Amino acid sequence: SLQFGTPRSVFITSLIPVGTSIMAVEFEGGVVIGADSRTTTGAYIANRVTDKLTPIHERIFCCRSGSAADTQAIADAVTYQLGFHSIELDEAPLVQTAASLFREMCYRYREELMAGIIVAGWDPRRGGQVYTVPVGGMMTRQPVSVGGSGSSYIYGYVDSNYRAGMSKEECLKFTAEALTLAMERDGSSGGVVRLAVVSEQGVERQVILGNQLPKFSTV
Protein backbone atom coordinates (compact mmCIF):
# COMPACT_ATOMS: atom_id res chain seq x y z
CA SER A 1 0.00 0.00 0.00
CA LEU A 2 1.25 3.46 -0.81
CA GLN A 3 1.76 5.68 2.21
CA PHE A 4 2.07 9.42 2.20
CA GLY A 5 5.65 10.05 1.24
CA THR A 6 6.93 6.57 0.49
CA PRO A 7 10.60 6.81 1.40
CA ARG A 8 12.85 6.59 -1.62
CA SER A 9 15.14 4.25 0.29
CA VAL A 10 12.55 1.54 -0.40
CA PHE A 11 13.55 1.64 -4.04
CA ILE A 12 17.08 2.93 -3.95
CA THR A 13 19.33 0.91 -1.65
CA SER A 14 22.55 2.43 -2.85
CA LEU A 15 22.93 5.97 -4.07
CA ILE A 16 26.43 5.22 -5.32
CA PRO A 17 26.57 4.20 -9.00
CA VAL A 18 28.03 0.62 -9.25
CA GLY A 19 27.68 -2.73 -11.13
CA THR A 20 29.40 -4.24 -14.21
CA SER A 21 30.79 -7.01 -16.39
CA ILE A 22 34.24 -6.40 -17.88
CA MET A 23 36.73 -8.60 -19.70
CA ALA A 24 40.09 -8.49 -21.44
CA VAL A 25 41.93 -11.07 -23.59
CA GLU A 26 45.48 -11.10 -24.94
CA PHE A 27 46.16 -12.22 -28.49
CA GLU A 28 49.18 -12.20 -30.76
CA GLY A 29 49.64 -8.54 -31.63
CA GLY A 30 47.36 -6.88 -29.10
CA VAL A 31 44.42 -7.17 -26.71
CA VAL A 32 40.66 -7.29 -26.98
CA ILE A 33 38.74 -5.56 -24.20
CA GLY A 34 35.03 -5.47 -23.55
CA ALA A 35 32.44 -4.19 -21.10
CA ASP A 36 28.69 -3.88 -20.62
CA SER A 37 27.13 -0.40 -20.43
CA ARG A 38 25.00 -0.32 -17.30
CA THR A 39 25.53 1.89 -14.23
CA THR A 40 23.04 1.34 -11.41
CA THR A 41 22.12 3.24 -8.25
CA GLY A 42 20.27 0.51 -6.40
CA ALA A 43 17.45 -0.64 -8.68
CA TYR A 44 17.56 2.38 -11.01
CA ILE A 45 19.79 2.42 -14.06
CA ALA A 46 21.52 5.79 -13.87
CA ASN A 47 23.24 5.38 -17.25
CA ARG A 48 22.33 2.66 -19.76
CA VAL A 49 25.02 3.58 -22.30
CA THR A 50 28.09 3.95 -20.06
CA ASP A 51 31.54 3.66 -21.58
CA LYS A 52 33.59 1.65 -19.10
CA LEU A 53 36.56 1.26 -21.45
CA THR A 54 38.60 4.30 -20.56
CA PRO A 55 41.72 5.35 -22.49
CA ILE A 56 44.70 5.94 -20.21
CA HIS A 57 47.18 6.49 -23.01
CA GLU A 58 47.24 6.10 -26.78
CA ARG A 59 47.51 2.29 -26.65
CA ILE A 60 46.60 1.58 -23.02
CA PHE A 61 43.04 1.19 -21.75
CA CYS A 62 41.44 0.31 -18.47
CA CYS A 63 38.16 -1.48 -17.83
CA ARG A 64 36.41 -0.04 -14.77
CA SER A 65 34.21 -1.91 -12.30
CA GLY A 66 33.04 -1.06 -8.80
CA SER A 67 32.19 2.45 -7.65
CA ALA A 68 31.89 4.78 -10.63
CA ALA A 69 33.17 7.78 -8.66
CA ASP A 70 36.24 5.91 -7.35
CA THR A 71 37.21 4.39 -10.69
CA GLN A 72 36.72 7.66 -12.59
CA ALA A 73 38.86 9.54 -10.08
CA ILE A 74 41.59 6.87 -10.14
CA ALA A 75 41.59 6.69 -13.95
CA ASP A 76 41.88 10.49 -14.22
CA ALA A 77 44.79 10.53 -11.76
CA VAL A 78 46.63 7.67 -13.51
CA THR A 79 46.03 9.25 -16.95
CA TYR A 80 47.74 12.38 -15.68
CA GLN A 81 50.64 10.52 -14.06
CA LEU A 82 51.23 8.28 -17.09
CA GLY A 83 51.06 11.20 -19.51
CA PHE A 84 53.64 13.07 -17.45
CA HIS A 85 55.85 9.97 -17.23
CA SER A 86 55.60 9.37 -20.97
CA ILE A 87 56.65 12.95 -21.76
CA GLU A 88 59.60 12.66 -19.37
CA LEU A 89 60.71 9.41 -21.04
CA ASP A 90 59.91 10.67 -24.55
CA GLU A 91 58.65 7.16 -25.21
CA ALA A 92 55.39 5.22 -25.25
CA PRO A 93 54.74 4.01 -21.68
CA LEU A 94 54.67 0.31 -20.79
CA VAL A 95 51.35 -1.34 -19.98
CA GLN A 96 53.01 -2.68 -16.84
CA THR A 97 53.80 0.88 -15.76
CA ALA A 98 50.16 1.88 -16.11
CA ALA A 99 49.10 -1.22 -14.17
CA SER A 100 51.64 -0.41 -11.47
CA LEU A 101 50.28 3.11 -11.09
CA PHE A 102 46.78 1.70 -10.69
CA ARG A 103 48.03 -0.81 -8.17
CA GLU A 104 49.87 1.84 -6.13
CA MET A 105 46.71 3.89 -5.76
CA CYS A 106 44.32 0.97 -5.24
CA TYR A 107 46.53 -0.63 -2.59
CA ARG A 108 47.45 2.54 -0.70
CA TYR A 109 43.81 3.61 -0.38
CA ARG A 110 42.34 0.12 -0.25
CA GLU A 111 40.17 0.88 2.82
CA GLU A 112 38.55 3.91 1.20
CA LEU A 113 38.14 2.63 -2.36
CA MET A 114 35.86 0.16 -4.10
CA ALA A 115 37.52 -0.36 -7.46
CA GLY A 116 38.17 -3.45 -9.61
CA ILE A 117 40.20 -2.52 -12.66
CA ILE A 118 41.58 -4.44 -15.64
CA VAL A 119 44.46 -2.66 -17.40
CA ALA A 120 45.08 -3.77 -20.98
CA GLY A 121 47.04 -2.45 -23.93
CA TRP A 122 49.91 -2.81 -26.32
CA ASP A 123 53.49 -1.61 -26.00
CA PRO A 124 56.48 -2.19 -28.29
CA ARG A 125 58.47 -4.12 -25.66
CA ARG A 126 56.05 -6.88 -24.66
CA GLY A 127 53.17 -6.63 -27.13
CA GLY A 128 49.60 -7.14 -25.95
CA GLN A 129 49.23 -7.47 -22.16
CA VAL A 130 46.38 -7.76 -19.67
CA TYR A 131 46.92 -6.93 -16.00
CA THR A 132 44.20 -7.27 -13.40
CA VAL A 133 44.02 -5.02 -10.31
CA PRO A 134 41.05 -6.30 -8.29
CA VAL A 135 39.54 -4.84 -5.07
CA GLY A 136 42.30 -4.85 -2.44
CA GLY A 137 45.06 -3.72 -4.76
CA MET A 138 46.91 -6.81 -5.97
CA MET A 139 48.29 -6.75 -9.49
CA THR A 140 48.91 -9.74 -11.72
CA ARG A 141 49.26 -10.40 -15.43
CA GLN A 142 46.78 -12.84 -16.98
CA PRO A 143 46.17 -13.94 -20.57
CA VAL A 144 42.44 -13.53 -19.99
CA SER A 145 40.71 -11.66 -17.18
CA VAL A 146 37.10 -10.99 -16.18
CA GLY A 147 35.77 -8.57 -13.58
CA GLY A 148 32.74 -6.86 -12.09
CA SER A 149 29.60 -8.23 -10.48
CA GLY A 150 28.70 -10.15 -13.66
CA SER A 151 32.01 -11.96 -13.87
CA SER A 152 30.96 -14.52 -11.26
CA TYR A 153 28.58 -16.06 -13.79
CA ILE A 154 31.08 -16.57 -16.59
CA TYR A 155 34.19 -18.04 -14.96
CA GLY A 156 33.11 -21.51 -16.10
CA TYR A 157 32.45 -20.35 -19.65
CA VAL A 158 35.75 -18.47 -19.87
CA ASP A 159 37.83 -21.29 -18.35
CA SER A 160 36.35 -23.89 -20.68
CA ASN A 161 36.34 -21.83 -23.90
CA TYR A 162 39.66 -19.98 -23.72
CA ARG A 163 42.46 -21.31 -25.90
CA ALA A 164 45.93 -19.84 -26.18
CA GLY A 165 46.80 -18.49 -29.61
CA MET A 166 43.34 -17.29 -30.68
CA SER A 167 43.14 -14.79 -33.50
CA LYS A 168 41.75 -11.25 -33.16
CA GLU A 169 38.35 -12.24 -34.58
CA GLU A 170 38.13 -15.30 -32.33
CA CYS A 171 38.94 -13.14 -29.30
CA LEU A 172 36.25 -10.62 -30.27
CA LYS A 173 33.66 -13.39 -30.62
CA PHE A 174 34.79 -14.99 -27.33
CA THR A 175 34.57 -11.68 -25.44
CA ALA A 176 31.19 -10.72 -26.92
CA GLU A 177 29.69 -14.09 -26.05
CA ALA A 178 31.08 -14.16 -22.53
CA LEU A 179 29.81 -10.65 -21.76
CA THR A 180 26.41 -11.46 -23.26
CA LEU A 181 26.08 -14.43 -20.92
CA ALA A 182 27.13 -12.30 -17.95
CA MET A 183 24.63 -9.58 -18.86
CA GLU A 184 21.91 -12.18 -19.22
CA ARG A 185 22.34 -13.39 -15.64
CA ASP A 186 23.54 -10.35 -13.71
CA GLY A 187 20.94 -7.69 -12.92
CA SER A 188 23.59 -5.01 -12.50
CA SER A 189 24.97 -5.61 -16.01
CA GLY A 190 23.22 -4.92 -19.29
CA GLY A 191 22.67 -2.47 -22.11
CA VAL A 192 25.09 -2.77 -25.01
CA VAL A 193 28.43 -4.53 -25.34
CA ARG A 194 31.33 -2.19 -25.97
CA LEU A 195 34.43 -3.76 -27.50
CA ALA A 196 37.86 -2.41 -28.39
CA VAL A 197 40.93 -3.88 -30.04
CA VAL A 198 44.24 -2.31 -29.01
CA SER A 199 47.26 -3.17 -31.13
CA GLU A 200 50.31 -1.69 -32.81
CA GLN A 201 48.00 -0.20 -35.44
CA GLY A 202 46.02 1.71 -32.85
CA VAL A 203 42.53 1.34 -31.40
CA GLU A 204 39.38 0.00 -33.11
CA ARG A 205 36.16 0.42 -31.15
CA GLN A 206 32.80 -1.18 -31.75
CA VAL A 207 29.39 -1.41 -30.13
CA ILE A 208 27.04 -4.39 -30.22
CA LEU A 209 23.48 -3.23 -29.62
CA GLY A 210 20.97 -5.25 -27.59
CA ASN A 211 19.19 -6.87 -30.51
CA GLN A 212 22.49 -7.78 -32.21
CA LEU A 213 23.93 -9.68 -29.22
CA PRO A 214 24.77 -13.38 -29.80
CA LYS A 215 21.85 -15.65 -28.98
CA PHE A 216 22.05 -18.63 -26.68
CA SER A 217 19.40 -21.15 -25.63
CA THR A 218 16.07 -19.46 -24.95
CA VAL A 219 15.32 -21.29 -21.70
Add this chain to the structure above:
Amino acid sequence: MATVSVRQYHRGGFSFENCKRNALLEADINKLGFSSPAARKTGTTICGVVYKDGVVLGADTRATEGMVVADKNCSKIHYISPNVYCCGAGTAADTEMTTQIISSNLELHSLSTGRLPRVATANRMLKQMLFRYQGYIGAALVLGGVDSTGPQLYSIYPHGSTDKLPYVTMGSGSLAAMAVFEDRYKPNMEEEEAKRLVRDAIAAGIFNDLGSGSNIDLCVITKGKVDYLRPHDVANKKGVREDKINGRPETGNYRYKHGTTGVLTKAVTPLNLEVVEESVQTMDTS
Protein backbone atom coordinates in the same frame (compact mmCIF):
# COMPACT_ATOMS: atom_id res chain seq x y z
CA MET B 1 40.38 -10.44 4.39
CA ALA B 2 41.08 -9.19 7.93
CA THR B 3 41.91 -5.52 8.23
CA VAL B 4 44.68 -4.95 10.74
CA SER B 5 44.19 -1.63 12.47
CA VAL B 6 47.46 0.16 13.14
CA ARG B 7 47.65 3.83 14.10
CA GLN B 8 48.89 5.35 10.87
CA TYR B 9 50.68 8.59 10.29
CA HIS B 10 47.97 10.97 9.09
CA ARG B 11 48.66 11.68 5.45
CA GLY B 12 47.23 14.62 3.60
CA GLY B 13 43.58 14.90 2.58
CA PHE B 14 40.31 15.86 4.16
CA SER B 15 39.77 14.75 7.76
CA PHE B 16 36.44 13.07 8.35
CA GLU B 17 36.72 13.03 12.16
CA ASN B 18 33.80 15.44 12.54
CA CYS B 19 31.61 13.28 10.31
CA LYS B 20 32.20 10.34 12.66
CA ARG B 21 31.41 12.55 15.66
CA ASN B 22 28.19 13.74 14.02
CA ALA B 23 27.08 10.19 13.32
CA LEU B 24 27.59 9.27 17.00
CA LEU B 25 25.70 12.36 18.18
CA GLU B 26 22.88 11.57 15.77
CA ALA B 27 22.58 8.06 17.20
CA ASP B 28 22.55 9.40 20.78
CA ILE B 29 19.88 11.99 20.00
CA ASN B 30 17.67 9.39 18.35
CA LYS B 31 17.96 7.16 21.42
CA LEU B 32 16.50 9.98 23.55
CA GLY B 33 13.59 10.25 21.13
CA PHE B 34 14.49 13.57 19.53
CA SER B 35 15.43 14.10 15.92
CA SER B 36 18.08 16.45 14.66
CA PRO B 37 16.84 19.34 12.46
CA ALA B 38 16.37 18.28 8.85
CA ALA B 39 18.62 19.95 6.34
CA ARG B 40 16.69 21.83 3.70
CA LYS B 41 16.70 19.64 0.59
CA THR B 42 15.52 20.64 -2.81
CA GLY B 43 13.41 17.47 -3.39
CA THR B 44 13.47 18.24 -7.06
CA THR B 45 13.15 17.33 -10.63
CA ILE B 46 15.97 18.63 -12.80
CA CYS B 47 16.83 17.63 -16.33
CA GLY B 48 18.69 18.61 -19.45
CA VAL B 49 18.64 17.84 -23.16
CA VAL B 50 21.06 18.43 -26.01
CA TYR B 51 19.33 19.67 -29.14
CA LYS B 52 20.41 20.92 -32.56
CA ASP B 53 21.82 24.30 -31.56
CA GLY B 54 22.65 23.82 -27.87
CA VAL B 55 21.24 22.57 -24.57
CA VAL B 56 18.01 23.12 -22.68
CA LEU B 57 18.10 22.82 -18.87
CA GLY B 58 14.94 22.56 -16.79
CA ALA B 59 14.03 22.53 -13.10
CA ASP B 60 11.04 22.72 -10.78
CA THR B 61 10.99 25.35 -8.01
CA ARG B 62 10.08 23.59 -4.76
CA ALA B 63 12.43 23.43 -1.76
CA THR B 64 11.42 21.12 1.11
CA GLU B 65 12.41 20.93 4.76
CA GLY B 66 11.35 17.42 5.73
CA MET B 67 7.68 17.23 4.72
CA VAL B 68 7.12 20.99 4.62
CA VAL B 69 7.63 23.21 1.59
CA ALA B 70 10.24 25.73 2.71
CA ASP B 71 10.36 27.73 -0.52
CA LYS B 72 7.65 27.69 -3.18
CA ASN B 73 9.71 29.45 -5.78
CA CYS B 74 13.42 28.81 -5.40
CA SER B 75 15.86 28.99 -8.28
CA LYS B 76 17.62 25.72 -9.03
CA ILE B 77 19.38 26.68 -12.23
CA HIS B 78 22.67 28.22 -11.17
CA TYR B 79 25.06 30.40 -13.15
CA ILE B 80 28.50 28.91 -13.67
CA SER B 81 29.81 31.05 -16.53
CA PRO B 82 28.24 33.04 -19.39
CA ASN B 83 27.98 29.87 -21.48
CA VAL B 84 27.55 27.23 -18.75
CA TYR B 85 24.68 26.72 -16.30
CA CYS B 86 24.09 24.03 -13.69
CA CYS B 87 20.89 22.61 -12.16
CA GLY B 88 21.21 21.35 -8.59
CA ALA B 89 19.37 18.66 -6.63
CA GLY B 90 20.04 17.39 -3.11
CA THR B 91 20.96 19.56 -0.14
CA ALA B 92 20.10 23.16 -1.12
CA ALA B 93 23.07 24.75 0.66
CA ASP B 94 25.49 22.28 -0.93
CA THR B 95 24.27 22.86 -4.49
CA GLU B 96 24.27 26.64 -3.99
CA MET B 97 27.77 26.88 -2.48
CA THR B 98 29.39 24.26 -4.72
CA THR B 99 28.18 25.95 -7.90
CA GLN B 100 29.26 29.36 -6.60
CA ILE B 101 32.74 28.13 -5.71
CA ILE B 102 33.26 26.51 -9.09
CA SER B 103 31.78 29.55 -10.86
CA SER B 104 34.27 31.78 -9.07
CA ASN B 105 37.25 29.53 -9.82
CA LEU B 106 36.17 29.15 -13.43
CA GLU B 107 36.05 32.91 -13.90
CA LEU B 108 39.60 33.22 -12.62
CA HIS B 109 40.67 30.33 -14.84
CA SER B 110 38.97 31.96 -17.81
CA LEU B 111 40.81 35.25 -17.18
CA SER B 112 44.05 33.30 -16.97
CA THR B 113 43.52 31.38 -20.23
CA GLY B 114 41.91 34.33 -22.01
CA ARG B 115 39.21 32.03 -23.36
CA LEU B 116 35.55 31.27 -22.77
CA PRO B 117 35.42 28.41 -20.22
CA ARG B 118 34.64 24.90 -21.36
CA VAL B 119 31.89 22.70 -19.96
CA ALA B 120 34.39 19.86 -19.52
CA THR B 121 36.49 22.11 -17.28
CA ALA B 122 33.53 22.88 -15.02
CA ASN B 123 32.77 19.14 -14.95
CA ARG B 124 36.34 18.28 -13.90
CA MET B 125 36.37 20.90 -11.16
CA LEU B 126 33.00 19.79 -9.78
CA LYS B 127 33.78 16.06 -9.84
CA GLN B 128 37.18 16.50 -8.23
CA MET B 129 35.72 18.60 -5.41
CA LEU B 130 32.80 16.24 -4.78
CA PHE B 131 35.10 13.19 -4.79
CA ARG B 132 37.41 14.89 -2.30
CA TYR B 133 34.46 15.19 0.10
CA GLN B 134 33.51 11.54 -0.45
CA GLY B 135 29.79 12.17 -0.91
CA TYR B 136 29.33 14.27 2.23
CA ILE B 137 28.49 17.25 0.03
CA GLY B 138 25.01 16.23 -1.10
CA ALA B 139 24.99 17.86 -4.51
CA ALA B 140 23.57 16.03 -7.54
CA LEU B 141 24.00 18.27 -10.55
CA VAL B 142 23.01 18.57 -14.20
CA LEU B 143 25.67 20.65 -15.92
CA GLY B 144 25.08 22.00 -19.41
CA GLY B 145 26.56 24.54 -21.76
CA VAL B 146 27.96 25.38 -25.17
CA ASP B 147 31.63 25.99 -25.85
CA SER B 148 34.08 25.83 -28.73
CA THR B 149 33.75 22.02 -28.71
CA GLY B 150 29.96 22.18 -29.09
CA PRO B 151 26.97 21.67 -26.78
CA GLN B 152 27.56 19.30 -23.86
CA LEU B 153 25.53 17.88 -20.99
CA TYR B 154 26.83 16.13 -17.87
CA SER B 155 25.18 14.54 -14.84
CA ILE B 156 27.28 14.72 -11.68
CA TYR B 157 26.61 12.55 -8.62
CA PRO B 158 27.44 13.48 -4.99
CA HIS B 159 30.26 10.94 -4.81
CA GLY B 160 31.97 12.45 -7.80
CA SER B 161 31.09 10.22 -10.75
CA THR B 162 29.94 11.92 -13.95
CA ASP B 163 28.21 10.82 -17.15
CA LYS B 164 28.27 12.70 -20.44
CA LEU B 165 24.94 12.07 -22.16
CA PRO B 166 22.46 13.60 -24.64
CA TYR B 167 19.69 13.68 -22.02
CA VAL B 168 19.81 13.42 -18.22
CA THR B 169 17.51 13.74 -15.21
CA MET B 170 18.32 14.01 -11.49
CA GLY B 171 16.50 14.43 -8.20
CA SER B 172 13.58 12.64 -6.55
CA GLY B 173 11.44 13.21 -9.65
CA SER B 174 14.12 11.93 -12.02
CA LEU B 175 12.33 8.67 -12.78
CA ALA B 176 9.16 10.49 -13.85
CA ALA B 177 11.15 12.90 -16.02
CA MET B 178 13.27 10.12 -17.52
CA ALA B 179 10.11 8.26 -18.54
CA VAL B 180 9.11 11.28 -20.65
CA PHE B 181 12.60 11.56 -22.16
CA GLU B 182 12.86 7.87 -23.03
CA ASP B 183 9.54 8.14 -24.83
CA ARG B 184 10.04 11.33 -26.82
CA TYR B 185 13.73 12.20 -27.10
CA LYS B 186 15.17 12.44 -30.61
CA PRO B 187 18.66 13.61 -31.60
CA ASN B 188 18.96 17.04 -33.28
CA MET B 189 15.58 18.43 -32.19
CA GLU B 190 14.53 21.99 -32.95
CA GLU B 191 14.50 24.53 -30.11
CA GLU B 192 10.71 24.63 -29.59
CA GLU B 193 10.47 20.85 -29.56
CA ALA B 194 13.33 20.58 -27.07
CA LYS B 195 11.78 23.20 -24.78
CA ARG B 196 8.44 21.39 -24.94
CA LEU B 197 10.12 18.09 -24.09
CA VAL B 198 11.98 19.52 -21.08
CA ARG B 199 8.87 21.33 -19.90
CA ASP B 200 6.87 18.10 -20.05
CA ALA B 201 9.59 16.13 -18.27
CA ILE B 202 9.68 18.59 -15.37
CA ALA B 203 5.88 18.65 -15.31
CA ALA B 204 5.90 14.85 -14.96
CA GLY B 205 8.15 15.26 -11.92
CA ILE B 206 6.04 18.06 -10.44
CA PHE B 207 2.77 16.18 -10.68
CA ASN B 208 3.98 12.69 -9.82
CA ASP B 209 6.67 13.34 -7.20
CA LEU B 210 5.88 14.79 -3.78
CA GLY B 211 9.32 16.34 -3.47
CA SER B 212 8.85 18.48 -6.60
CA GLY B 213 6.30 21.17 -7.31
CA SER B 214 5.37 24.75 -8.18
CA ASN B 215 6.74 26.25 -11.40
CA ILE B 216 8.96 25.15 -14.27
CA ASP B 217 12.15 27.11 -14.96
CA LEU B 218 13.98 26.68 -18.24
CA CYS B 219 17.42 27.75 -19.43
CA VAL B 220 18.19 27.58 -23.15
CA ILE B 221 21.90 27.86 -23.94
CA THR B 222 23.13 28.32 -27.49
CA LYS B 223 26.34 29.60 -28.99
CA GLY B 224 26.51 33.23 -27.93
CA LYS B 225 23.08 33.44 -26.24
CA VAL B 226 21.38 32.30 -23.04
CA ASP B 227 17.63 32.47 -22.42
CA TYR B 228 16.97 32.21 -18.69
CA LEU B 229 13.20 31.66 -18.58
CA ARG B 230 12.09 31.97 -14.98
CA PRO B 231 9.31 31.05 -14.80
CA HIS B 232 8.75 29.41 -18.14
CA ASP B 233 5.53 27.79 -17.00
CA VAL B 234 3.54 28.52 -13.84
CA ALA B 235 2.20 25.00 -13.57
CA ASN B 236 0.67 25.50 -10.14
CA LYS B 237 -1.20 28.77 -9.83
CA LYS B 238 -2.49 29.60 -6.34
CA GLY B 239 -6.27 29.63 -6.49
CA VAL B 240 -8.45 32.68 -5.62
CA ARG B 241 -10.83 32.25 -2.71
CA GLU B 242 -14.46 31.69 -3.74
CA ASP B 243 -16.13 33.77 -1.03
CA LYS B 244 -16.03 37.39 -2.24
CA ILE B 245 -18.27 40.44 -1.95
CA ASN B 246 -17.93 43.02 -4.69
CA GLY B 247 -14.62 41.55 -5.78
CA ARG B 248 -13.04 41.82 -2.32
CA PRO B 249 -12.70 38.51 -0.40
CA GLU B 250 -14.94 38.32 2.68
CA THR B 251 -12.72 36.15 4.85
CA GLY B 252 -9.15 37.13 5.50
CA ASN B 253 -9.93 40.81 5.02
CA TYR B 254 -9.65 42.83 8.24
CA ARG B 255 -10.72 46.25 7.05
CA TYR B 256 -14.08 47.04 8.62
CA LYS B 257 -16.42 49.99 7.98
CA HIS B 258 -16.54 52.82 10.55
CA GLY B 259 -19.25 52.06 13.08
CA THR B 260 -18.89 48.24 12.88
CA THR B 261 -17.81 48.27 16.51
CA GLY B 262 -20.04 50.43 18.70
CA VAL B 263 -18.18 52.85 21.08
CA LEU B 264 -19.81 52.97 24.56
CA THR B 265 -17.54 55.37 26.51
CA LYS B 266 -14.51 57.50 25.73
CA ALA B 267 -12.02 58.88 28.27
CA VAL B 268 -8.95 60.94 27.31
CA THR B 269 -6.09 61.38 29.83
CA PRO B 270 -3.26 63.69 28.69
CA LEU B 271 0.13 62.68 30.09
CA ASN B 272 2.11 65.78 31.19
CA LEU B 273 5.73 64.99 30.54
CA GLU B 274 8.45 67.34 31.77
CA VAL B 275 11.48 67.77 29.54
CA VAL B 276 14.42 67.25 31.95
CA GLU B 277 17.38 67.25 29.61
CA GLU B 278 17.92 67.61 25.90
CA SER B 279 21.15 66.90 24.11
CA VAL B 280 22.04 66.46 20.46
CA GLN B 281 24.91 64.28 19.24
CA THR B 282 25.82 64.72 15.60
CA MET B 283 27.00 61.66 13.72
CA ASP B 284 29.97 61.95 11.41
CA THR B 285 28.56 60.78 8.12
CA SER B 286 31.47 61.87 5.93
